[in-house]
Amino acid sequence: MTSPRKTALAGLTVNHVLLPKQGHSLAECEDAFACNPTTMRFAVADGATESFDAASWARRLAMKWVDSSDLLNEEDFWAWLKSEGQSHNDSWDRLDLPWYSMEKRRAGSFAAFIGVEIQRDKSWRALALGDSCLLHCRSSDVLMMFPVSGSTDFGSAPVLAPSCTELNPHARSAITLQSGDLVEGDRLLLLSDAIAAWCIRLSEQQDYKRMSDFENLLGDETAISDFLELERSEGRLKDDDVAIVCIEV
C-alpha cells in the first residue's frame, strides 16, 4: 500500500510517496515525510527499526521541523532536537510499561533526517543527520547528492538523530548543511535510504530511462507502487520502507 499525493505549492509541484516494507501495512511504516507550503519546508525522516517507538519519532521530526523556522544550523538544530526528544521521551513517561519496553526506551529513539527550505529566490538550504538524502536533479543529471557521495555510502551504521541527545553527544558533529540554486524544471528529491541508494545507483549507471520512468510515475499511486514492488522483487531495490518527496520548480 502506498500514499502518493500531488500538490501545487507556490509555483512548485510536489509529489510524495510512502511505501512500507513488503507485507507490512502503512501504519507499520517507520519512514515519514512532511511538507509545509507556508514555510516552504519539506522533510523526510526514517525511524531506525531497532530503536524504541521509531515511527512516531520520525513523524515528529519531519512534521515539527517543517512547521518551524530557523533550525538550519548545527547549534539551533541540536537544541531543537534536545527539546523534541524530551517531549517524545516524556510521551512514554508512564508506569505501566513492561520491563522490556522500559529498557528499550532507556536508549531512546533514533531516526535519519533530511530537511530542505526553499527561498523566494529559488535557492535552497538543507540540513541532514543520518542517511536520508537530498538529490538535486536537472534534466537527466544529478547535480548534487547530499549528505552521501555515492551508492556505496549506504549500508554502514550512520549516526542518526537521537531522542536522547545527552546519551549521544557525538551525533551533533554529524549534522551537515548544504545549499544550492534552482532553475525552472529542476527537481529536489528527498529520499529515505533504500530508495536513495537505488536512485544514486541509477545515476552512477547512467540509467536515465529508469530514473525518468520513476519520476514520471510519482503522481500515480498504483503505478508507482507497482513499479517499486517490481524493483524490490527483482532485487534492485532493498525491501525497506520508502519515503519520497519530489519538489519540481
Next chain:
Amino acid sequence: MYSAQITRANPTCIVLLVDQSGSMADPFSGDSTTKKADFVAEVVNHTLHDLVIRCTKTEEVRNYYYISIIGYGRNVGPAFGGALGARNLVPIAQVADYPLQVKSSYKRVPDGVGGWVEIPIRFPVWLHPNAEGKTPMCEALTLAKNILEGWLTEHPRGFPPTVLHLTDGESSDGDPDYIGRQIMSLRTDDGQVLLFNCHISSQRKRKVEYPADESDLPDAFARTLFHISSPLPGNFLAAAAQLGVQTVDNSRGFVFNGDPSSIVQFYEIGTSLTGMTPYRWMDDRTESESA
C-alpha cells in the same frame, strides 16, 4: 548461506546448552568468590535480556526467535523455570513475559550538562545457578538434536538454528563426537545448524579462542570439541571483530580453557546472527543493586 532475513514469518531458533554439573560450583582460576555456575547464569540471563530487547517494538515483543535452554548435570532437561517450566522451546515474547523475577537497579548516565544522573534499569532472571551431578553431555546434545529436528520440520527455509554449548569438563556419558556431528549435519535451505562450544576452566591454563585448526589444542578432548564446532559464518566474524576478538576466515565457534570474558564474548558472538550489533551489556553493570 546464513543470509535469510529473520522475521516473524521466518523466525530462527537458539538453543543454549548449559553444563550444570557439580564442578560448576568451583570458582574460576584466581577468583575465589565467583562460582562458574553463578557467572554463567548471569551471562545467560543477560543474553536473554539482549535477545528480548532486540525483538521489542515499543510495547510488543515480536517472535523473531524461539529459545531453548537445556541444563545438564544431575538431570537433563529444559532449564526455564516458573511459568515456562519444562518447555523445550519458548517464543521470545513469552520469554519476555515470564521471567522468574525482575531485579531493579540503577545506572549512572550523563545528564547532558556535564554531570551524571542515576536512572532505573531492570534485570530479569530466567536461570538460577545450578551445579550438581555429572556431565551427561551426550544426553543433552541428543535432546538438543531432537528439539532441532522438530523445529526444522516446521521451519525448513529460515536462518539456521544456533546451538551455544557451554561446559567446564569432559562428557561423563560417552564421546560427544557422533551426536555433535549429527547436529551439525542438520540444515535449512539457508545453511547448516551452527554448533558453537565454549569450554571453561577452573585452572589457569592458556586459553584458545576461535581457532581455525587443531595445532594449538592441548588434548584429545579439546580436539573433540573442535571437531563438533561449526566455522563462524561471515556475520559472526564481523560481530567478533566489533568486539575486538581476533578471528580468521575459517575460525570455528570454539573456545577452550575460557575465562569469564571468554564466556561473555562467546554468547555475544553466538547470538549476533545476521550481523546484529552485539549488545554491550557489560556497560550496564551497576553501582548499586537491589533485588
